[in-house]
Amino acid sequence: MTSIFRKAYFFLIGLFLSLPLIVVAGVSVNQKQTLAFPPQGFSLSWYGEIFLNPEWRNALFASVTLAMLSAALAVAIALPLSWFLWRRIAPWANIFQLLGVAPFTLPPVITALGMLTFWATVGFYGQPWTAVVSHAIFFVTLPLVTLSLGFTSIDRSLVEAASTMGADERTIFRTVVLPLILPYIVSGYAFAFVLSLNEYIVAYMTVGFTVETLPIKIFNALRYGYTPTMASVTVLFVTTAAVIFGLVARFGDLPKLLGAMSSDGK
């Protein structure tokens, strides 16, 4: 297609995608507690507010803790499963792969409601750790897909060579498989981490009345009093996501990772 048309099209799409973020970034530097745009005055105090105001700081802390733990648990579930599927011929075990992808494919409100009824039935409703488990299950798809892709890219003759030289299963995993699969573990963890950080509905339905994560805090602020802190948190979130995905792209093969992700998702 002609280059002028292409440039114009990309400019318009870029504008559409960035416009809300530009306005939010503008709102976040207002001097007074108003959501005016263009901003009136200039102040970075709303960024300080995230860390200084105990309510926002607690929400930030809750979100980061939840994201770190749930992403780790998701990887802990995905790694043995994808290793087993790569190492063994057991077609029926694919059912667990399917179970891992299902929560992500279905509308999120369904997983959220399932978790809510489950935790309420077993009597743990509202406990902070239930959100960690719920998020880990909800996002297990991401490490599962990156790891499955990672395992298929391992040259089996390497493993075979190690085995011929007398290495046992444990040694092979530690010295050959793990180093090769590490980048995929990291990117799977990164995807799960960023999405967990932003997740609202599952967190809200499991621990919404006891713990305030940042998305829940923003939602509550939307209903009970606007403050530019919402805007500064948004900017912080977008920047965090961009930095993390930028790092994944820098140290991994992002187009390849995405090429496989979407075809697996089908």
Place this chain on the structure above:
Amino acid sequence: MRREPPQTLGDYAPLLFPAAMLTIFFVVPFGTMIAVSFFQRQQGGFYTPAFVFDNYARFLSVFFGGVLGFSLMLAIIVAICCVVLALPFTYMLTRMARKVQVVWLVALLSILSLSEVIIGFAWSTLFSRTAGITNILVALGIMAEAKALTPSFGAVLTGMVYQAFPYTVLVLFPALVRLDPTLTEAARTLGASPLKAFFTVVVPALRNTITATLIMVFIFALGSYLLPQLLGRPQHWTLSVLITDQAIYQSNMPFAAAMAVFLVLVTLGLVALTVIAGRKGEAA
């Protein structure tokens, strides 16, 4: 080391933890939800085990029919808008330098991972009277005075297209990367304009991909639970919003669960359609 079937019981050990986690925390909750959908609702937000179809019978009301119809229509419009916008975009993106591609992909992923709360907040700010886009139009002298553009159907639609657009690009991306570049080259050599080559060669070659993408974006849009609430009026609420509302604010878990089961059935039916569309694509 070749792949081999598990020999001893010990070989199954790695499967133990993932299988237990997925069964206990996904299969069981899902089953619980289905069970609750048949329970009897009690006054005051409680429910007792029973086996009644009352919760499903409520689907037959005019109100529910309206919500369902609106949800489906909204998701279809979002899916069509996204694919129409994303197809040429992704096509051109796959033909760009790798570095440029990575930058766009990082940006798209960042937006895709954004919370619905944040997207809703950003667009409600952009559409507001005090900070909104209308202020720019006033400054340019196009409009007389700033006004709020939300809540409205247009605001809901814009927000949802914004949310689903990066997803659409990422779903289309692998298929378009693999598209044989010689196809368009041949068309160009034979004298077709770039635009004509796109519509007569690329689009038909991707017919099945486009169908599958439409369905996937449709399912994605069906899952939107906050944007209709934040940017629209109550008549713009979708099934997902209604489920949340019934579960949290009306404390009617059995009815919420019944609607969720229904939504699962719709989704699974569509996934099956996608798979069939994909099979056809392989055969062709």
